Amino acid sequence: MNVTPDAFRRTKIIFTLGPATESEAMLEKMIVGGADIVRLNMAHASHEWTRTIVRRIRAISTRVNREVALLMDIKGPEIRTGDLPSPxxxxxxxxxxxxxxxxxxxxxxxxxxxxxxxxxxxxxxxxxxxxxxxxxxxxxxxxxxxxxxxxxxxxxxxxxxxxxxxxxLPGVRINLPAFTEKDRVDTSLGIAEGVDFIALSFVREAKDVNDLRTFLHEHGSKARIIAKIEDQSAISNLDEIIEACDGLMIARGDLGIECPFEDLPVIQRRAVRACIAKGRPVIVATHMLESMISQPVPTRAEITDVANAAYERADCVMLSGETTVGKYPLECLQMLDKIARRIEAEMDPDHQEPLNFSTEKMKILHSAVVLANEIPGSKILTFTRYGYMAQGLAALRPTCAAVYAFTPTIEVLRQMRLLRSVEPFLMPFAAKPDATIENAIEMLRQAGRIKPGDKLIVATDILAADRLVDAVQLRTVR
Incomplete structure (x- = not known):
């Protein structure tokens, strides 16, 4: 079944900041052009530059009224050769x-x-x-x-x-800590500047994620943890890593070196499916449009690679060198946008990934997604203080409907930029749930997201006697 494309892109886009995109003018073009998350690669970033660029991004986001998230990618353990007088x-x-x-x-x-x-x-x-x-x-x-x-x-x-x-060192267990002293210093800077995500490099087991989470808790940070899988140890411990993290990045650069190349597509597909089944966001990263670092158009193979990530229903695709040093960063963003929208228009709403959810709340959210998929042109509304309702709906992969997620907290809004099919809105909640729903509908109407006659599936809490209960409502926009 073909789905009529709309103005909403479900697959989110991350781009890495560098000389090609750090100017105020180019940053504004990238944010207005649809980027959802900006990645800061701390392997190459000074603290002075990081402070300056974080504040620049926040100021531009406020000015153009589109808050994007910040992902600090810390370096992790790394083995390198030393200096040579000549090659x-x-x-x-x-x-x-x-x-x-x-x-x-x-x-x-x-x-x-x-x-x-x-x-x-x-x-x-x-x-x-x-x-x-x-x-x-x-x-x-x-x-x-x-x-x-x-x-x-x-x-x-x-x-x-x-x-x-x-x-x-393929297959070799290296006894370096995943969270190094440099990472601690960089993460402290990220906490001070209020970044939304910390990406932990070369995660090998759940303990690596837990060590970072302990550090964040000790320093009062609510940043979410993205675990980067980059070697064979991570593949062996994939399920426990997904359970421990807040999101997974399939870092295909080092992963493609550490593992047999023919295994890489299998690993990617398995990791995406495992994340969907466990309700964790997943990012497909590295070499997506590598040729566009120097060329104005991608190869046909790269187009297919991006399309496969969208077909697999990954939450995000990510640009690296294409937007740090490439000649065509905005064109790369536009290319990902165009490919993702086209593939999403082909998605089959009857196709469902197997899910391992057993909680009553997830079953209620599942009913909301099924209802949305069966009502053409419908939208899903949800309300969340911490982002978990939106994350649950995103994990269920609604095909036909956007998820409009309302939160009173700007940090949660930014973190929801990671979630597939979720468009976040900032709005204070009223004392009564029904008033909150009506305020959200009015905001969507004014923003041009809905019109009279549209069907809204509302997944939220409602007041019943003296307590809140989970519920799914079907409303028609008046």
Whole structure:
């Protein structure tokens, strides 16, 4: 069944801020153009820049009357090569050393070239026969031997090695903490500036998420946690990570290096379905429109990749290099918008993902979504102080109806920007639930979202005698 497209896009868009988008003029274009969340990558951001840019985004959002959310992506544990006086051209079959204690030398090995590594315990984690990938997997080596100071390898896939290149170790359990000291300092800045989400990199197990949550609670922050899955450990512990976090990011860059490439589409689909089943928002990220960093149009494969994320009913798609250093950041945003709307117009309302919800509240919300899907042109209204009603409705993936979610709290409004099919509104709640509903309907009418004769499915609390009860109402706009 085809659904007539409307002005509402269900798939949310995140873009990463950088030199290409940090100006006030371009930020305004991106926010007005439909961006929902702005990502700050703390691997490359100074604290002074972060403070300036957060306040700039908040000021622009207020001026254009469209509040967007801020996602601070903290760096997490990272293994990198050290500085080199000049790039090294590695040759096939060459013997090469990674040095974890630079002060230690072996006179008999002066002929063997080497580079320092920033992680001193690497020799304890890695084993003979393991694979070492450098510079996003462009260079591949095999471990031949190791001692307390050196890891000796053979070059399998050659390439040019330059300074401070990222190292991946597929299948190797690294004993670095997920929440590093740098992350603590950066997160403290994010808390002070009121960011809405913290993305935790290289999450391997639920404990990693819980450690960050403890830190946030200790510092009085209500920021939501996005767990980034980027290695094989995360895939093995996927279900427990989804349970522990507030949202999941499928970070396909490192994940595509750490896992066999043919497994990546399977992992993505499994992760999206698991998040939907457990009611957690999910983000598909990295390389979505990579060619548009330098080209004005995407490849056909990239178009299909974005379309697949929309077909899978992911909550968000995310731009990285395309909007940090790319030549066409606004065009990338518009391209995601156009593709998502077209795919959403093809969604089958009869298709339902299996859900594991057993609470009475979720069953009531499910009835609201079923009713909305069966009434053409209907809208769903809900009211929430913490965002959970909207999150439950988003997890049920209404196909035909937008979810208009009202909250009296601006922080909750921003956090609902993450949720598929949810359009949030800021509005104080009246003392009586029915007055709150009427105020919301009037706000929607004035905003041009509804017109007389439209059907509204209201999922909310109603006053019955001396208590509030969950209810679903069907109303016609007068």
């Amino acid at each position: 090294i051209q590695l040759k096939p079959g060459e013997i090469f050393d990674f040095t974890v204690h630079p002060s230690t030398s072996r006179e008999s090995d002066q002929e063997v070239r080497s580079v320092d590594v920033n992680y001193r315990d690497l020799v304890n984690d890695i084993q003979i026969g393991d694979t070492v990938l450098v510079d996003n997997g462009l260079i591949r080596l095999e471990v031949l031997a190791k001692d307390q100071a050196h890891i000796r390898c053979r070059v399998l896939i050659p390439g040019q090695l330059s300074s401070r290149r990222h190292i991946n």
